[in-house]
Structure formats: C-alpha cells, structure tokens
Amino acid sequence: MSDPIFERIAIVGAGLIGSSIARAATAYGAAGSVSLYDASDDVRARAEGLDLGNVTATLADAVQDADCVILCVPVGALAPVAKAAVAHMKPGAILTDVGSVKKQAAEALISADNGAVLIIPGHPIAGTEQSGPEAGFPTLFKGAWHILTPQDGKDAVYADAVQKLTDFWTALGAKVETMDPARHDRVLAITSHLPHLIAFNIVSTAFDMETVEEGEVVKFSAGGFRDFTRIAASDPVMWRDVFLNNKEAVLECLGRFSEDLAALQRAIRWGDGDFLMQEFTRARTIRKAVIDAGQDSGAVNFGRNQNGVKDGG
Ligand SMILES: NC(=O)C1=CN([C@@H]2O[C@H](COP(=O)(O)OP(=O)(O)OC[C@H]3O[C@@H](n4cnc5c(N)ncnc54)[C@H](O)[C@@H]3O)[C@@H](O)[C@H]2O)C=CC1
Ligand SMILES: O=C(O)C(=O)Cc1ccc(O)cc1
Numbered sequence: 423m424s425d426p427i428f429e430r431i432a433i434v435g436a437g438l439i440g441s442s443i444a445r446a447a448t449a450y451g452a453a454g455s456v457s458l459y460d461a462s463d464d465v466r467a468r469a470e471g472l473d474l475g476n477v478t479a480t481l482a483d484a485v486q487d488a489d490c491v492i493l494c495v496p497v498g499a500l501a502p503v504a505k506a507a508v509a510h511m512k513p514g515a516i517l518t519d520v521g522s523v524k525k526q527a528a529e530a531l532i533s534a535d536n537g538a539v540l541i542i543p544g545h546p547i548a549g550t551e552q553s554g555p556e557a558g559f560p561t562l563f564k565g566a567w568h569i570l571t572p573q574d575g576k577d578a579v580y581a582d583a584v585q586k587l588t589d590f591w592t593a594l595g596a597k598v599e600t601m602d603p604a605r606h607d608r609v610l611a612i613t614s615h616l617p618h619l620i621a622f623n624i625v626s627t628a629f630d631m632e633t634v635e636e637g638e639v640v641k642f643s644a645g646g647f648r649d650f651t652r653i654a655a656s657d658p659v660m661w662r663d664v665f666l667n668n669k670e671a672v673l674e675c676l677g678r679f680s681e682d683l684a685a686l687q688r689a690i691r692w693g694d695g696d697f698l699m700q701e702f703t704r705a706r707t708i709r710k711a712v713i714d715a716g717q718d719s720g721a722v723n724f725g726r727n728q729n730g731v732k733d734g735g
Contacts, residue, residue, distance in 0.1 A: 426454040427590040432488035434481060434503055436460040436469040438549065439520050440494030441558030443594070444474040449560040452593035459484035460555075461495075469555040482510040490590065493519040493531075498663035500527055504534035513538040516583050520546055522610065522660070524571045524603035526667035532573070540583040544570045545606065546596060547614075551656040564595035571603040611671035615664055616679060619672070621653035622661070 431453040433440040440458065447453035456475030460466050470477045478484040485491045485507050495503050500521060507517060517539045521527035528543045535541055548566035550557065568591040572584050588598045601609075628647065632639045643651070665672060689697040 424451065427452050427586060427593055428489040429454045430488045430490075431456055431590075432484040432491045432507075433458045433475075433494055434460075434484065434491065434507060435494035435499075436465055436474065436477070436555045437494060438553045438557045439546065439562075440492070441469065441472065441474055441555040442560065442562040443492060443494065443520075443558075445558055445560035446563060446594040447590075448475065450593050450595070452590050453490075457484040457488065465555060472555055474555065481506050485515075486510045486512065488512075488515055490516040490518065490587070493517070493521075496657075496660050496663045497521040497523050497527055497530075497667045498659075501530035501533055504531045508534045508536050508539055511539050514540070514579075516540045516542060516587060518542050518544045518570075518587060520544060522614065522664050523667040524569070524601075524606040524610075528571055528573070528603045540580055542570055542572050542580075542584055542587050543603065544568060544587065544591070545610075546591070547610075548596075551652050551654075553657040553660070561595065563591070566596050568594075568596035568598045569606055570598060570600045571606055572600055607668050608671045608674075611668055611675045615668055615672050616675045618653055618656060618661055619665065619676070620679075621650040624650050625654035 431443075431447060433444055433456065436444070436458045437460075440460075444456045444458060447456055457478055458469055458475050459478050459481045460469060466477050466479075476484075481503075488511065491507050491511055493500060493503055493507065500519060504517065504519075511517065517531060517534075518541075519527050519531060521543070522545060524543055524545055527545075531541045531543055546563055546566060546568045548562050550562075570584060570587060570591075572580070584600070591598050624647070628639050639647075686698070686701065688694070689701075
C-alpha cells in the first residue's frame with residue numbers, strides 16, 4: 423500500500439458520515455491514524471467499541487496533532503465546533519467539513535480562521551437515512567461526488583492543501599469537483615433538500631390520514647409511499663439545520679415546485695390527459711438520464727446498507 427495522504431486525521435462527530443470516513447480512511451490507507459471526538463458521551467462509548475480509531479475524551483486531544491480535521495457535525499453546530507477546533511490545531515493543518523449546505527458552512531468555518539490553519543469546506547454527496555456510529559461503512563463514498571468549495575484568491579500553500587484533500591477523498595473512492603458554495607446550495611436545494619422536504623411532508627400527511635382511515639394507510643403502503651418513508655426517516659436535527667441554513671435556495675425551488683404542482687392539479691381537475699402525458703413522459707427521460715449519469719456513482723448507495731441491500735427490506 424502507498425503512503426497515507428495524511429499522517430494523522432481527526433474526525434469531530436462520530437456519526438454516520440464521521441464513522442464512514444474513519445472506516446474508509448483506515449481501510450484504503452488514506453490516513454496513518456484516525457482520532458475521533460463526539461460531544462455525546464453515549465456516542466463516544468459506542469464508537470470505542472467499534473474499532474474506528476482513537477476515541478478521545480476531549481476535542482483538543484483529537485485535533486491537536488492532526489494534519490487534517492474533518493468536522494462531521496450538523497450544520498448548525500459548525501461555527502462553535504470550528505472555533506474550538508482551530509484553537510487547538512497545529513499551524514498548517516487543514517480544516518474541512520462535510521455539511522450538506524455550503525454557504526453557511528463556509529462562513530462558519532471562515533469565522534473561526536486564525537490565519538494559521540487552511541480552511542477548505544466540503545460535502546460528500548453520499549449518505550443514507552440512518553445515523554450514529556454503527557450506521558457507517560467504508561464503501562459509502564465509492565463512486566460518489568465529493569464537492570469542495572475552496573475560497574477564491576488563495577496562495578500556493580492553499581492550492582497544495584486543496585490538492586491533498588482531493589487526493590484524500592479520491593483515495594476513499596470519491597470523484598472530486600470544486601464549486602462555488604452558492605451554486606452548490608442552489609443545485610442541492612433541488613436535488614436533495616426539496617426531495618427530503620417533500621418526503622417529510624407526504625409522510626406527515628399520511629400520518630394524519632392514518633387516524634381517519636383506521637390504520638389502512640400503513641397496512642397497504644405501496645412502493646412509492648414506502649420509498650418516501652425511508653427518506654423521511656432521516657435525522658431530524660440534521661435536516662432542521664439544512665433547511666434553516668439553505669433558506670433562500672429552498673424557498674426559490676419550493677415556489678417553482680408549488681406552481682408546477684398547481685398545473686398538475688388543474689390538469690387532473692379538467693381532465694387534461696394530454697398535459698399529464700406530456701409531463702410524465704418528460705419525467706421518464708430525466709429518470710433515464712439520472713440512472714445513466716449515476717452508473718458508477720454513490721447515488722446507488724442511497725438507502726442501501728454496507729451489503730448493498732435496500733435498507734428496511
Ligand atoms: N446523513 C447523510 O446522509 C449525510 C450527511 N451529511 C452531513 O454530515 C454531517 C453529519 O451528519 P451524520 O453523520 O448523518 O449525522 P449523525 O447524527 O449520524 O452524526 C452527527 C454526530 O455529531 C455529533 N455532534 C453534534 N454536535 C456536536 C458538537 N458540538 N461537537 C461534537 N460532536 C457533535 C452528534 O453527537 C452525532 O454523533 C451533517 O452536517 C450533514 O449535513 C453529508 C452527506 C450525507
Ligand atoms: O439517503 C438519501 O437518499 C440521501 O439523499 C443521502 C444524503 C443526504 C444528505 C446529503 O447531503 C447527501 C446525501
């Protein structure tokens with residue numbers, strides 16, 4: 423095996439994503455050693471039993487010798503955690519994150535900048551609806567995109583750090599691309615955030631109807647609804663933070679979505695089969711394009727566990 427990309431990495435937040443990075447970095451030789459810290463006593467105790475690396479009692483212990491610190495906490499927790507991490511990091515070390523929103527995350531990380539560390543925000547477009555250290559697996563990032571949102575106008579030392587981080591995620595199996603944070607947030611608003619909002623909403627509506635229909639909604643759940651329940655089972659804290667921190671782009675998408683939904687509603691009311699045919703036929707072509715684009719992409723990981731089996735049966 424070739425030399426590790428980083429001699430030592432530290433992971434803050436030992437949940438689904440943090441524990442997957444720990445497992446992958448060790449399995450693929452991308453890090454010489456891994457230390458992990460989590461604010462939850464319970465998560466730290468569980469992580470210790472999972473052989474993820476050196477689980478430390480304090481944040482300072484985890485980050486002080488690390489060449490790269492990866493923050494894997496909910497987006498709303500990034501600012502204070504970044505500040506606490508930077509205070510103990512060694513000069514020249516890289517600080518990155520995995521937050522699903524990038525404009526706010528970048529601002530949170532940059533607000534902690536002390537001029538001695540190299541800040542490069544990031545987001546792996548791979549995950550599942552599960553959370554916690556037990557849910558992670560080393561192949562999560564294989565074939566998935568990893569988006570880095572480096573800051574403009576930085577020097578050669580920073581460019582080297584971006585390259586090292588690119589090499590690290592590539593070693594974990596990801597395809598790395600750089601992007602402007604605002605653009606990232608607009609793209610992810612429609613491809614990830616709005617679909618989750620729709621899933622939360624449809625499941626909530628069904629929950630209310632369950633009482634009226636006396637238990638028949640859950641009993642006769644067909645494939646479509648079942649798929650929505652998987653997405654709606656995602657962590658509420660994480661998703662609350664996504665929506666609070668990508669407000670503008672999500673509201674913009676939601677406005678367009680509502681207009682398009684109203685058009686479908688009108689077509690159903692007036693029996694406009696031609697309009698329905700046109701819309702559904704177009705949707706089919708998009709499904710094909712998504713599948714073709716994701717042939718070897720991490721998209722296939724969504725909703726699957728480490729054995730590639732669809733979660734929940
Ligand atoms: N779940 C998913 O599919 C994906 C999640 N992400 C992003 O990854 C990040 C983590 O998400 P998951 O791993 O899914 O969540 P998770 O809930 O499995 O893990 C988060 C961990 O962070 C810990 N934590 C919270 N506040 C903390 C603090 N102040 N200091 C230290 N630890 C703290 C929690 O105790 C928890 O163990 C989020 O920012 C999310 O947006 C990115 C891609 C996919
Ligand atoms: O499980 C699913 O369907 C996902 O969409 C996983 C996911 C959730 C959040 C992200 O920022 C990236 C990927």
